[in-house]
Amino acid sequence: MLNPLTNDFVEKLSAMLPDKALRLATPADVEEPRGRYIGLGTHVATPSTVEEVSKIITACNAARIGVIPFGGGTGLVGGQVAPQGPLPLILSLERMTQIRATYPQENVLIAEAGAILANVQSAAQAVDRLFPLSLASEGSCRIGGNLATNAGGLNVLRYGNTRDLCLGLEVVLPSGQIWNGLTRLRKDNTGFDLRNLMIGSEGALGVITAAALKLYPRPAENGTGVFVVEDPTAALALLNLAQTIAPSEVSAFELIHKTGLEFLSEKLPDVRQPFENKPEWMVLIDLGTARGRDPDALLERLFEEGHAAGLISDGAIAQNEAQRRQFWEVRERIPQANKAIGSIVSHDVSLPLGSIAAFVTEGLARLAKLGDMRVNCFGHLGDGNLHFNAFPARGRDRHEYDAIRDDIQRCVHDLVSEMGGSISAEHGIGRLKAKDLAHYGDPGKLAAMRAIKTALDPNGIMNPGAVIGSLNV
């Protein structure tokens, strides 16, 4: 059993840490973006070195006090807030924000876990390199949180998830021991892959304090096109075609449904839409090309070949950077429109690429049986990642659906599970989906996860309640 944080313990911590390394929690420390959880009011430790983190974790482990690692607080599954249980300590990385070093010739950058993602991007840009991780909250999320949740975002198709962008880690293990795995190596086969085990473990196996990150050459030019497609099947065929015309240059391939465009018109009418008549389905394609490769010429070729193959009925290619921003705004502001409409329930699922079309058809049919609702289906088609979100019918309120909210979610997740998909493609498990993981997860994997958690964190102090629930409940 965990013990609650006490004033005595806080004083003890305070005595072993420098000034300012402990403070009371503010609302920003205990609220999360979707407002589903309010964390317990408690103390926040704000260490500035890995040694301080080690001291804090060692003390918490000895006293069996829970620790909630905290990055930018932008997670969408409640991994960063503990609304119940014995009072934990919040461990915020907010003062570990240094870019420790950049190695442009090696395409490597070393950042502390508290560095804001946008600052990591800027540090890469300052040495004429690209750090490709990009997502809506990049102005406030921290790289440690991105790593802990294996964040996805807009460039996964080309550059991979966050785990694919990491070469090495510095981690404080639940015992308080420091693992210095901050290598810049592209190849290292010395033992079990602790790096990937820590990445995506959502703070349940240790605290990431720094990372060696991969950089890339900056594309010489970018081009963006929007194309009208008949359905997700045509969209997938178009993706395959794009990958033969510009392999390794397709950096985003986003699917957008008419519902999203309608939400934009309804709630954000200032967003300029690319087609006068809203198409049932459209895709947004972004290319980042090598020196001497004209992205617009490639997009034109894609349009011509896609049109000839019957995959595309209409399209537009951005003629300048302003228009490119305009096209992207359509995709990027859909979440904001969704929020303004007010979803009944949202889903972050992934499917095998070949099953997406069937999933959409079947998913819409099954949801229609549950009630009159609108579904906004959009997402990173190239990664098989859809946000399949249910909204009230026009004129109705989301709370009218409270009684069937869980049924809707179960319906979608059951279908995802039947089709070999994932109930959490890029947001993680956190607290929101811990029960779903227990329900849908493979028993062999769950058994292994529990064994690993118990082995590395026998007292269950790290982010108790997250991912696999609490060991001590």
Place this chain on the structure above:
Amino acid sequence: MLNPLTNDFVEKLSAMLPDKALRLATPADVEEPRGRYIGLGTHVATPSTVEEVSKIITACNAARIGVIPFGGGTGLVGGQVAPQGPLPLILSLERMTQIRATYPQENVLIAEAGAILANVQSAAQAVDRLFPLSLASEGSCRIGGNLATNAGGLNVLRYGNTRDLCLGLEVVLPSGQIWNGLTRLRKDNTGFDLRNLMIGSEGALGVITAAALKLYPRPAENGTGVFVVEDPTAALALLNLAQTIAPSEVSAFELIHKTGLEFLSEKLPDVRQPFENKPEWMVLIDLGTARGRDPDALLERLFEEGHAAGLISDGAIAQNEAQRRQFWEVRERIPQANKAIGSIVSHDVSLPLGSIAAFVTEGLARLAKLGDMRVNCFGHLGDGNLHFNAFPARGRDRHEYDAIRDDIQRCVHDLVSEMGGSISAEHGIGRLKAKDLAHYGDPGKLAAMRAIKTALDPNGIMNPGAVIGSLNV
């Protein structure tokens, strides 16, 4: 403590398995390529389904009998042979060789662990796709072994190590429980990353029985060039230049030292060398380009810009496929020439890219102090992976160096460790480097590895003695 395999146990196994699922070990099952170890003569189980693997592991776990998973037997660190300890069972995947399915539109293929790598490549080619893993033993190594050792090879620079080519796994855990993680998903954030934990664990945490593998569009064209460079510093600068001219199209960037060219002349004079005067250093560059991109034009541009920048003094671009093969033969037959010369000791190390030049200079200087020897330094420069192998001076025999063999290895590994490198870049730990890992490994990582091993395999049955030594010794 493990128990030895007994006739009683073999009979018990035999009764629960179909005919032909057990046989006596042949020399091929207990010898490894470098002849360092001879495994104990024992029985070999040859299951043909994951359920049979599960039965075998369950029985061995209950009886505390060691299991040596066996793929193609081509590993170079003794991971596949148990020369001592209680008699284990060899579990060969030789009958699980099916390509279960291909999904060309998804760029996914599902193979059983016993599929020969070359057959996986062919299955991909048959659906007009590329499975990029390529290494010297591809005609006999098996994909399960490639995964268990996270094999590297020739295309890592562009496509990553084996772990980067895997989407999902089917694994029998040490308890005998099956983990069905054979997903085709590009994004899946449901819990700890068991997939990467299994990949590279060298059979010490479970038996991989099948894998969902990533395919890629086949490059439209390939081009190969050989360029003379002053030293490794110039080679690295040239790599950076190549990546601005053809980002994501450089599939190999191999460094070759004069010693390797001399070994070829001495032992394999039929290999045609690209330069009349053997250069001190040369690089081989391979490009695989998109439709409409002429690789030779890109290589010419690279030569011109590299020459203008003072990085290249001479070069040649293959004019046809025969010449391409000829250039590649220089690189690919160096290991054979090495073998004919007879190394004192070989090293599979990686360094941060920016430290390679300093490593080579310092490494040669330190070895020169130990004795009169030749060093053949070659490898995958783009990955920071060097094979830095020591050979007897001309006219001397390798056995004259037996007394300083360990000193040479220690000298090289000490330097690698000082410079933040890895003592095993792509071959793994196996039995050969288990003591080195214990010596050079980060204490935090080693503690975590031991905890994980104990948690997943409390009886220590899986590949006892490999990677982290035996738990029971």
